Amino acid sequence: MRIRRERRPRRAIPGISPRDLIRESLEGAGARPSRLLITLVGTVLGIASLVATIGFAQTAAGQIAQQFDALAATRVTIEPGTSSGPGGKERATARLPWDSVERVRDLVGVEHAALYAKATGSPSVDAVEVQDPSAAAKAPPPVVGASPELLDVVEGGIGTGRFFDSGHEQRRDRVVVLGSGAAEQLGVNRVTGQPAIFVDGRAYTVIGILSEVGTRSALLDSVIMPIGTARAELGLAAAESLDIRIAVGAGSVVAHQAPIALNPNDPQVFKVSAPPDGSALRSGVEADVNVLFLAIGVVALLGGGIGIASVTLLSVSERRGEIGLRRALGARTRDIAAQFMLESFTIGVLGGLIGVVVGLFGVIGVCLVQQWTPVLAVWAAPVGVLVGALVGLLAGTYPALKAARIEPVDALRDA
Incomplete structure (x- = not known):
């Protein structure tokens, strides 16, 4: 016969409640500030x-x-500068020769070179010769003159048409290439049929539309014409810069030799921006x-x-x-x-x-x-x-x- 034992209720083991434990730990930690x-x-x-x-x-x-990227940069820019004359006085601002491209083309490390200049005076640019007097006035796109090798220097791409060549520059033809933004502003979306725009009232044939550039992104909103044409038609007096595309690692060599090729008597008159050298x-x-x-x-x-x-x-x-x-x-x-x-x-x-x-x-x-x-x-x-x-x-x-x-x-x- 089994005797059934009654289970006694377990006694609650006294302890510290979580609230008291937290309070005591905080007081202990703060006892010695x-x-x-x-x-x-x-x-x-x-x-x-x-x-x-x-x-x-x-x-x-x-x-x-970033420093390795700077060393791998493939662009040298030369701009006119000033030099100190006798008594510390500044001379007149130097000018880049118009044949700068020919002078630097054969230097070691130079792959492409192009002169670049923005037309002064903000010439008017229109897609139609007759203007609607009731239409809202819009700021015209800037007009720039450039050498034919500019497309290679800025690593650009033509969406439609072509870029002007050395023949256009030598003949000073009235041709232009539009950046994609300028083409959209002027309502030109193709070059078949030889569309024309008017710069200061003169007609220029649009032969291409620039779709992309690696550098000088402002070109996408500009009207680009041969620099010889800009000199003859817009009175372009001086070039703003000479942009040179170089081989990787040739920055210091080109930065030293190019100013000498441009002005052997006083090469310090130019401001040169070039990638750093290895040292x-x-x-x-x-x-x-x-x-x-x-x-x-x-x-x-x-x-x-x-x-x-x-x-x-x-x-x-x-x-x-x-x-x-x-x-x-x-x-x-x-x-x-x-x-x-x-x-x-x-x-x-x-x-x-x-x-x-x-x-x-x-x-x-x-x-x-x-x-x-x-x-x-x-x-x-x-x-x-x-x-x-x-x-x-x-x-x-x-x-x-x-x-x-x-x-x-x-x-x-x-x-």
């Missing part, structure tokens, strides 16, 4: 160093990529990498300083009895402060020495794995030790001052 602050700063610096390292690496990579790229990359790792090192040093300050502050709290006894035996406040600052200084020096050794072996180890040639600055080791000592000294200042302000009676009572 100075230690809480230093701990928070250490955590913040640790996370900040992680985020900053990722951000700095990506930023440096972007900067280095400038190397210097730029080295500077970016140095700044990147210097920033990472500063963040790491801040973390180390916070660690020293936290340990020293904890030591002050644990040695209150010792501090009180020293004060009672005649130690002055500056003696107590000097003791703790010297301890922090010693920690900083030891950390600097060990850090230098670890850093050197780390560099050598990575170079061996990656088969790199290690480059070690002679001044890095002593500077590392000095920086460690300085960080330790600064980090121990606040805990030392706090220890010096402890009264002997209070310290001995708490001991």
Whole structure:
């Protein structure tokens, strides 16, 4: 016969409610504000160093990529400039020769060259000769003169028709090429049937419509005519710039030789915009990498300083009895402060020495794995030790001052 036992209800185990647990944890964390602050700063610096390292690496990579892109640029622009005469007075603005293209065409690295100039005086441009007086006035598209090789220099594309050639320029034919924006404004969408537009009342045949350009995007909204025609019909007095398309890496050579070809007697009168040379790229990359790792090192040093300050502050709290006894035996406040600052200084020096050794072996180890040639600055080791000592000294200042302000009676009572 089985005897059925009655189950007794389980007693509730006393514990702390979640609300009380949260309150007690907050009160415990805030019981020592100075230690809480230093701990928070250490955590913040640790996370900040992680985020900053990722951000700095990506930023440096972007900067280095931009410098390589600049080196790979294939365009040199030469513009008229001024030079200083006797007594520091500026001479008249120099002019680009009208045969500039022929002068630079055979230089090493030059692939295409074109003169470019915008017509002055804002000539009128219309698609019809008779204007409706009641129609709203619109700003005409700009008119520019250019050499036949402009299309190759700006890496442009013709949507319909063709670009003018050297024959049009030599004969000074009244032909134009419209940018896609200018063609839309003038209502010209094709060149079959030889449509014409009127520039200052003179008829010009539209032989092509420009659909795209790699540089000088303003050309898409312009009316482009041979520069010889612009000189004869619009009184174009001077060219604004000589645009040169070059081979990759030839920027420095062309930038040096082109002004001499244009004006052998005074090549400095021209303003030259060219891609940087290899040495400038190397210097730029080295500077970016140095700044990147210097920033990472500063963040790491801040973390180390916070660690020293936290340990020293904890030591002050644990040695209150010792501090009180020293004060009672005649130690002055500056003696107590000097003791703790010297301890922090010693920690900083030891950390600097060990850090230098670890850093050197780390560099050598990575170079061996990656088969790199290690480059070690002679001044890095002593500077590392000095920086460690300085960080330790600064980090121990606040805990030392706090220890010096402890009264002997209070310290001995708490001991």
